[in-house]
Amino acid sequence: MKIRCLPIDTYPENTAFLLRGGGDFAPEQFQAMRKLAIGDGQKSILAALAIVDDKRLLAPGEIGLGEQAFRRLGLAEGSKVTVRQAQPPHSLEFVRRKIDGDTLEDAEIGEVIRDIAAYRYSPMEIAAFLVACAGFMTTQETFALTRAMADVGSRLHWPPGPIVDKHCIGGIPGNRTSMIVVPIVAAHGLVMPKTSSRAITSPSGTADTMEVLASVDLSATELKEVVDRAHGALAWGGRVNLSPADDILISVERPLRIDTFDQLVASILSKKVAAGSTHLLIDIPVGPSAKVRSQSEAVRLRKLFEYVGGKLGLTLDIVFTDGSQPVGRGVGPVLEARDVMAVLRNDPAAPADLREHALMLAGRVLEFDPALEGGTGLGRARALLDSGQALAAMEKIIDAQGRRTVAIEVGALLHDIRAGHHGSVAAIDCHLIARIARAAGAPMDKGAGIDLMRKVGDRILQGDILYRIHAESPAGLAFARELAEASPAYTVAS
């Protein structure tokens, strides 16, 4: 059959389209199997089947491919391909055994992950694997999963010496410390090639916020050039294809809200190993609306990081931080970038909590430097920030990555949420703040988000602005406003 690209983008699964009754075989023959293998002998993909009833979309003898499937197959339009019922991947047998409660061998987990990374699993099959793993997983299995994920996709190689990194397990809006830590550490001279994700369910990822200032869409070669010039980088990880299985697993974990510690550890450490990191600081915020809600959970997570990280040869430092409320003021790409630059410029109006949090983390990363006297990391970090060396390092990184020439402004459509009575702010719900900022349009609309005018402990009078919603579209403003009015994210104690 000949392939034809149909102007339809389906996500996350590949889709192929067959004309009803238009080929050598009835599409119904495939219906029970639902998945097709399409290829020319060299390249091949699996795709879910949709049946088309209109000859204007497809001619007999043609197989349609959605845009994603067409891109992944990588053949020219009109190429001849063979179309077969897809054999289910052999590794699904291991998934079935995992469902039955078995412990899998390292090699078996490796085969599952390679098949997932090759898009051979449907979301349904990935969900089955993840839920079976959520039921029960040994630490050895978590280690095998992590290593298998790191082994799939690209790997970055660096010159000898510590390659440092930091990772925050997230969930705290506005907590954009990496953009302060990296320039401090780079100014000191350690190599910190940080790759970050874009937001999936949060209002901004580090890559989204950095993109307000500079290009983040770097190839592996470009990333190396940036690090050569500036010691550090703040790039989007997607382009360099580190642990691609992780991205696929996440696309199923998020809608199902599967957030086991096993998957969390495998996700983070596989990306770091693939990125060539040797020393890693992990920031675990603990708080009632954070990912980790108690000290005992945090300790359990720390131990799992230590076990798996240790077997992978990583040097880990793990820090528990205050995850009780958002950090900084801005939530959303432009607003967060504003806060970050204010800290780096030593602007007196810069959010003090963001500054102190970033300094503490930078100090601990600096302690990875064998040349630094133990206990002096924080002082060194503060000196690099206060002296403007961190700002200079950031400007160097921005220039190396490609400075954005036209500034992006904060969203011009505003709505203020005000206090209904006086008192003091008792709590701010991180989840709700994130959801409202997303409803406003963040991270797609970079200027959309929330500016927090009050933090926990602040005294307020009735009518004071608690936070301001910024949006770029009337629909975004309306969505966010509706949500904010239905479920106030602030608890005010009178």
Added chain:
Amino acid sequence: MKIRCLPIDTYPENTAFLLRGGGDFAPEQFQAMRKLAIGDGQKSILAALAIVDDKRLLAPGEIGLGEQAFRRLGLAEGSKVTVRQAQPPHSLEFVRRKIDGDTLEDAEIGEVIRDIAAYRYSPMEIAAFLVACAGFMTTQETFALTRAMADVGSRLHWPPGPIVDKHCIGGIPGNRTSMIVVPIVAAHGLVMPKTSSRAITSPSGTADTMEVLASVDLSATELKEVVDRAHGALAWGGRVNLSPADDILISVERPLRIDTFDQLVASILSKKVAAGSTHLLIDIPVGPSAKVRSQSEAVRLRKLFEYVGGKLGLTLDIVFTDGSQPVGRGVGPVLEARDVMAVLRNDPAAPADLREHALMLAGRVLEFDPALEGGTGLGRARALLDSGQALAAMEKIIDAQGRRTVAIEVGALLHDIRAGHHGSVAAIDCHLIARIARAAGAPMDKGAGIDLMRKVGDRILQGDILYRIHAESPAGLAFARELAEASPAYTVAS
């Protein structure tokens, strides 16, 4: 937005199509959520989102619906609808708790099942529920699941008195006993309104085979009329909408090959309760390539049937039968119908194993008749068959359901699989026979399938025909032949 039906059939999930950048909001805003709620205030559906890049498919302000989604929404083309991000069903919280290892309350399981039946779950979410249940389920949960499934959809009501049924848990090709048992039991005078499924992964379901002889696509009213006239029926269950959640669960269980006893029991008993059965014979074939592989497994399954069936108020009889090889000769709709009619006509060439197996089952169903003396069921069944009363009852059922006027012939394209050496047939792999028959085109091509010329224990000479493949299309013949030559389903001991 206005709905437009796109000539695309997606399965099993509903799909909605939005033009990239063509509405009030960017489709990217939806991408993280992926699921849309579409409705006019009265009717609504959930659908997965695909993005279209061609204004010939969709105009701005239009939302496209695949054929299935359009049908399920049930509004006219051009109807105005509102489109929102779908809120995940509340019952997904229960699924998450089940993933975490909790035991769910009856009401919680009920909510999950109602949401699944309303197409509010994606296949990924259904897989999560099924795998979480596969990990651990109490018998009370299995009972609650069964009852919830029976309570969703239609229910058939019958006059007082025993409403008998039989069910084989399947996996044995050619085992078309229902089409012999029902006419025997109907000839006796018991009411046996049997509804059956079409094949999903097997080469033929009872509904597919019966359809060779008569219409099976009956509404509830038509089914009642048939039973009024003929005491029995052999109808397709799909039209009467019994336990629709079962069909949706099965569409995910099959590709994942989740075949826990809990799901099996819930699937079978929910359909029977919804069909109004009071007395049920369950046939559990036990064999190395059957669904149940050992006597101890069979006992465990029997106990679960007894527990759940008992709480549902069903009278159950459970029989273990020989599942070591296919039953009868034909595999595929036309070939199986031929065998069934040969047995009913007392044709000396009729497969003896099918005849004896059906008589034994019919005898046990007849024992449900309180008026029959204990132990006389088998004799009564034999008498009804030998006398031609069962055949007459079958003709009555066929006429009542609507006799097929043009006979369907067996597939004219043939390929014989012959013995490579002499010896005797030691084993026949039920799975492989089923796969080869499906590859030949069964059940879609009703004349396609396999005619088994030799059974276990038969002496054979080199070159003897072991089985004959029938197909209606050259592609089907080639698929089946390729599969048969790659993996012979017969083991011949010399």
